[in-house]
Amino acid sequence: MQPRPTPVILREVGLRDGLQSISRVLPTAQKLEWLRDAHAAGQREIEVGSFVPARLLPQLADTADVVAYAKTLPGLVVSVLVPNLKGAQRALECGADSMLVPLSASPAHSLANLRKSPDDVVQEIAQICAARDASGSRCEIEVGVSTAFGCTIQGRVAHGDVVRLVTAVLDAGVDRVGLADTVGYADPAMVTELFGRTFAVAGRRLACAHFHDTRGLGIANVMAAWQAGIARFDACLAGIGGCPHAPGASGNVATEDLAYLFASMGAPTGVDIGRLLALRGKVAGWLDGEALHGTLWRAGLPKTMRADTAAASA
């Protein structure tokens, strides 16, 4: 539980996972302002959109424009989600630094979501890796194993199925994998167990954890994954993004809460929490009427961590 020498990376997914979960379409200008402020607050890896057909997700139809702006921000790792080979080709064309390909461990979820079995998705991931290699691009390919901790359709997901798929996509040539609790079924004991088993086959290529706070355990699960050796976490500003199968349920863990967790423990994330809370206030204004989440914003930083207090007592 001691602070690690490895800095913690909070990978912002609010502009993709967050915004795709609400029906309102945020104007491109506001997305760019969000990006600019997030970068100014110290965030260095942001999933800025998704290359899916605009008729399916009009909220993310401007992804190419958002990528183009994001690439102008110094030191920012610009990531996009791609559901298939066609989306991957668009990601390569626009020069994204990283692409995230989701792969459901639950066959029922995979069929409902993509009309493909997990093994069919593994095949397509192999094609994506081949296309990236043929293009000469250095875009990193990461697979996010969704429903890794359970599925609202299928119920339980066997850990062995997750490990098998991780092995398959690493064999197919992906650079990194992450495990996602898409529907909020994980608990810290499950996290310890499944991350441990997956590290055994993936080593350091297991490089991301994605948790939702649907049932209140999001931050406890982050802690369990951090203790298991993960130092990179997906998070959404204001915890935007619910679950379509659980109306009113909380979405992703809130970026500002994770930034506070690690700052309080002395583990650097590079994020300026004051600036992040200011951005949260701005985004909350843009999304007035949408359900937002997270906890830190209500009470603010403790007196022991506030810059003004530190200055006053110095």
Add this chain to the structure above:
Amino acid sequence: MQPRPTPVILREVGLRDGLQSISRVLPTAQKLEWLRDAHAAGQREIEVGSFVPARLLPQLADTADVVAYAKTLPGLVVSVLVPNLKGAQRALECGADSMLVPLSASPAHSLANLRKSPDDVVQEIAQICAARDASGSRCEIEVGVSTAFGCTIQGRVAHGDVVRLVTAVLDAGVDRVGLADTVGYADPAMVTELFGRTFAVAGRRLACAHFHDTRGLGIANVMAAWQAGIARFDACLAGIGGCPHAPGASGNVATEDLAYLFASMGAPTGVDIGRLLALRGKVAGWLDGEALHGTLWRAGLPKTMRADTAAASA
């Protein structure tokens, strides 16, 4: 992180810590209904009120009546908070099973709250122990060290101060101690550190952790304390009870979220979560308009834990 043989005890403090934090006075009949339902849901230790002057806390003026009813519920450990010797004498008179005496580790908080220094409170705790022994009562005396992780007035609280006070009250004759993060400043690393240091002087007499979810870390802190060896946690149904110094801030960790955390990990608490959620709905109706907290109630239990699903798939 494996389930322990020791059952986890969720000590309900909603009827005291929760209700004293809101201005509305819940009628005695509703308190008794709450107690009856909580007992029926499997809760076996409940802080039912506080022996403080009724002019200070009219919400808890009926504590003696509530204790009398609680004592009729089989197997229930009936606990009350007492701020001083006079309150302790009332607790002994009414036959409470356990009394909780708060002791602020922060001198600033202690003076603001009780107009006494921590050392003066230790002296009074010695008098309370003597009074209990003289009475022949078997009422257990537990000291809750508040502001153990920091204070909104003083800021940092030295771990050494907490350990010194714990040693002093154990020497004074108390049966058990607990550590409380009264204002929501704790993080999991602090919890590991301070519980570890306190175990070294108190051993198994360190027997309770009390966390608020003011900044989102409540359940992660519970996990850290559990991993440190604590198996008894204060919690409030619906997370009732904010902090007067942080308007709108979340209060205690929610009983239903903790019951879910431990049930999901296979660590028995004896609580029927479905019944607890039904009681939460009832209490939410009584407290209509008050800020309630917790997360599980929105989404409900996962499909993998629902009795109806288990029956359907059997």
